[in-house]
Amino acid sequence: MQQYDEGQWIKVQGSASRVIIYQANKREFLQHAFADNIEDVVSKHYKHATGQSVGPAELRSWTNSLSHMAKVLYDDEIPDDAGVAIEYQVPQTSKRIDFLITGLDEQRQPKVVIVELKQWSEARVSEKDGIIWARRGGRAGESEGAHPSYQAWSYAALLNDFNTAVLDDGMVLQPCAYLHNYPQRDGVIDHPKYTPHIDKAPLFLKPERDRLQAFIRQHVRHGDCKNLLYRIEHGRIQPSKMLADAVVGLLQGKNEFVLIDDQKLVYESVLEAEAKAVNGPKQVVIVQGGPGTGKSVVAINLLAALIGKGRNARYVSKNAAPRAVFEAKLTGTFKKTRISNLFSGSGGFTDPAADSFDALIVDEAHRLNEKSGLYGNLGENQVKEIITSARCCVFLVDDDQRVTIADIGHTGELRKWAAALGAQVTELNLASQFRCSGSDGYVAWLDDTLAIRSTANQTLDTTEYDFRVVDSPTELHELIEKKNQVANKARVVAGYCWGWPSKTDSQAYDIDIPEYGYQRRWNLSQDGSLWIVTPGSVEQVGCIHTCQGLELDYVGVIIGPDLVYREGQIRPDANGRARSDKSIKGLKSLVKKNPVAAQEMADRIIKNTYRTLMTRGMRGCFVYCTDRLLAEYLRSRLRGVVMEQPVEHVDRGIAAKAPASNVIPLRVVSAAERAAGKNAAPLIDLRFAAGSFSESQSFEEGAQQWIELPDWIPYQPGFFVAQVVGESMNRRIPNGSWCLFRAAPGGTRNGKVVVVQHRSIDDPETGGSYTIKRYSSEKIMEADGTWRHTRIELWPETDSPGFEAIVLEVGEDEEFAVVAEMLTVL
Structure with a gap:
């Protein structure tokens, strides 16, 4: 089994966090389960994907439950090349699906079996719909919560809602629950009041392993070589419904x-x-x-x-x-x-x-x-x-x-x-998180960073939640205005550190930061409480009272002089608030009565204000700090930072982007290690990859380095690793991501993300005659029975405006090549 050198693994800067902790085919999973201690394998994948160690309770849960799933899958009629995934994070939430099995049914329909695993041995009926009493781990004793069948169904429903690959690829989700320690049907776990939920997600107990095997066989008759897992993991994620x-x-x-x-x-x-x-x-x-x-x-x-x-x-x-x-x-x-x-x-x-x-x-x-x-x-x-x-x-x-x-x-x-x-x-x-890309970590990090409460989240991985500290209010507003072009769901807000002269003089500016030539008005005078949804109001700046209780896709926050960083500490300063601010009205009288309590209250109000403003964005938060030291402090607590170049006018109105760092996501492998058979792939510049080569030795000649692959990706001839720069595919490939490619792919390319080269392409992001897009083609059959392309469409998948499909009318005399297929973001 692949051994990890924990000191040499680096989180890829700019990549999407992996939403599936462990994936393999059935044969590989059984090998890990019966020969390699599956809980150790999964925990190493977990640490690689999240940078965090697994807690003892979860490790015990994996030890128990995954061994039972291995016994379920130890069935010759379940295909060896069926896909197996463990711990899939449901998009836009902090919840994870325990176990997935993928493949094709008898009619070759793509199927995904979702298994909710429970270690319960007893339960008690609740009078509430879909709710049951059980011991759910920890020291709290029994508590009420969702019935396992309702839970499995709800996770499947969310996956269906959020991941477009499920719908686009015609996948059918089949949720179920497996309580492998529950001794028998007792009229509690299968009480008639739970029947509507069990009908949607069948329930299997300890003595019913054979029934679960039959259920899986019914839906997975043919393997898919993990193709569906690839589709799910790289499917475009739809924003949460507001x-x-x-x-x-x-x-x-x-x-x-x-x-x-x-x-x-x-x-x-x-x-x-x-x-x-x-x-x-x-x-x-x-x-x-x-x-x-x-x-x-x-x-x-x-x-x-x-x-x-x-x-x-x-x-x-x-x-x-x-x-x-x-x-x-x-x-x-x-x-x-x-x-x-x-x-x-x-x-x-x-x-x-x-x-x-x-x-x-x-x-x-x-x-x-x-x-x-x-x-x-x-x-x-x-x-x-x-x-x-x-x-x-x-x-x-x-x-x-x-x-x-x-x-x-x-x-x-x-x-x-x-x-x-x-x-x-x-x-x-x-506790379930639906804001901030479903990341519990962002809110916990914010609480720790603002010194509201101590948490274990000392740093924020910005690949999970798009948090940026920018250098000027002008840059902040430009970023938000750009994001707002997509769906009118991005706004700038600020702390109450500026007065309201526009209330009496409509021509006056309220927020004036002269060193950047930044002048804006508060929203209150024009759109009032509807500012957050009024078209065109993005040019104004909102406050706590017109955004609290509401949500945006992206929020830009101007942190004023009421919050600074001094002597290693976050320090609120009520004197930095505008005189017209009523949120601390009465503070002076409180100071006279109890100065310590008054100071604590003022500090907490200021911190809470920025915590609230900085959690309005479901997909991202951009911050400008008037205090330079505070900006440096916030940056010091980030990892995976992607810096964007200033917006420039280029062809098709698209701004070229470059990552701040070229840190390679995996460990560099020496020549000696390669000779000893280390699992590694060459690192290639995509501009070289888009040139004319097809022989595997060309990779070795053009390789900048060789890097170690995760143990779940065995190297195959034609594999290479390259960095993708740009925003045209940011729904699948965040700007600056390092990805695994296969050169000169065969078979159908429709729906795949590929590197295409053609003389008519002039891609402003790559700067050459090649591009990375989702492939679609039209073909005609010739008299001799062969096929010929007549039209190629190369589609962007992005939430940035200005990108359009590249359409190629392909003639017999034109050179056209699909250079490589993108397999996964590393």
Whole structure:
């Protein structure tokens, strides 16, 4: 088995993080399982892919579960060349599919069997749909969570939604669950209430290995040599659906989102609590969750479910921006009176009639205030008033998003008033990440970097989440404007460090950074709460109040002088805030009473503000810091950085890009190691690769170096490694990635990513007569039975504007060559 030298492995700069931790064919998997300790093999792949070691609990889980899957696959009728994958990260989430088996069925239909593995030996029925009690590991004892069949089905549904290769290649996903320690069907794990979920994802228990084998044989009759795994891993990932775009469908009863794991548990728990409140005691449900955990998605799903049951329910938020955006999306579909009856500000319950609502769903509850009204002179306490007004109240809260001194809706305040008003309290947590490319690591890194809380995430891998520190506000705004051309889902925001002169003088600029000639206006005067969705508003700068609770694809953040880096520490400075900033109103009086507590509160508000702003982007966050030392500090905590050259006008309006570093992703192999049979491939400059050569010895002559391949890629003649520069294929190949290619590929090329050379190509990114694109062709049959190309289409796969397909009308006298096929990003 290939041995790893841990000190010599380097994460490739600019590459996409590998979403499949381990992949092999069945024969190789069984070899690893029975001869090489599969858990050791997978853990080394895990460390290679993530740079992190595997925890003891997960290692024990692999030791147990993977050996059982090896016994399942030890079946002569399951083809040896079927694909096997372990730990596939579901796109746009932090969840992983345990086990996949790929191949073709009897009709040659591509199939993917998804297996959710559990070590449970007992369970207990829950009254909630799709939820079951079980011991889920750790010391917490039994807890409620998704039934394994629901879990397998939900992961398959997400894969189908996000990965375009599944649909484009006609793959059929077949989810199932395997509880290899569960002794028998006992009327619990297979209770009739779980039948709808088991019908979608069949359930197999300890004595039913033969049934699982038959299930796999039914769907995988022929192997695919890992082709489907390649398609899945390199399939274009669709962006997460944004809540604002789906609110109409949700309120019309459509299933716009698949709720997974803790989201499903919260949803079902709230519905149960609301049902109890009809004839029982008042119910309060407190749901804690950080950025991107789906708090607002769960909130709108609950609103839709409750009004569908005829309940008098409302969505409540202190922030006007989410309400305004949702209401604007509903205009034209729902009557205005209907919309106003669905959404409310938090100050609308100052004179509460007890239990006048069946349910109030309070989003961003941390923003609740004590007093209400324009001048803060109405009511007693918004938390008290809301709980009084409804039989069931749901508070979705993140204590780390309190951004003004007036924000009182933290969990302690919610618990206090629930107890005072005699309500039964249920507390739940949301942990599933859907923002920040599904990366738990980004939010944890941000918390550690801003000194909000210590985490193990000391550095951020920017290949997983597109985070950049730029040198000027002008560059920042240009990047965001470019990203915004794709879908109008990118905006610039800033801390409250600049005044608002444009409020009284429409010609004045608010944010003025003269050393860069940067002048912009706050958004509030023109588009107000709808700034984040108004076309053309990208030229303005938003603030915390018009983006909190909402999401973007990309966010650009201007960090002002209220956050600096001094003497090795992040230091908030309230004096850097503008005088017009009301978020720290009352700070001076607090300082007189308790200066230490006042300083801690001001520091936390400033840190929370930037944490909230920097987590609005689902796909990326770009930052400009007015404090140069802070910018250097942020850069020092990044790895895998890709620096882009300034935007320049070139042919077809495309800007050429270059990676900041040429660090090779794998270890360089010496001549002696090669002679001893080390698994390695030549490193080739693509400009050389696109020249006229086809013999394997040409690679050796043109090789710059030879590099070690991962043990799951055995070297074959014609393999070579090269770096791909440019943005035209960034959905599959991030700019600067190092990739494995096969020279002079045979067979069909349709749908594959290839290097093509033709005299009419003038690619502005490669600077020559070759290009790297997805291949499509049209052919005609000649009289002698041979085929001839008549038209070649070379398609970009990018989220950058300006790239178009290259169309080649191929004649008999023209030279055309497919030089190489891209196999994988290393």
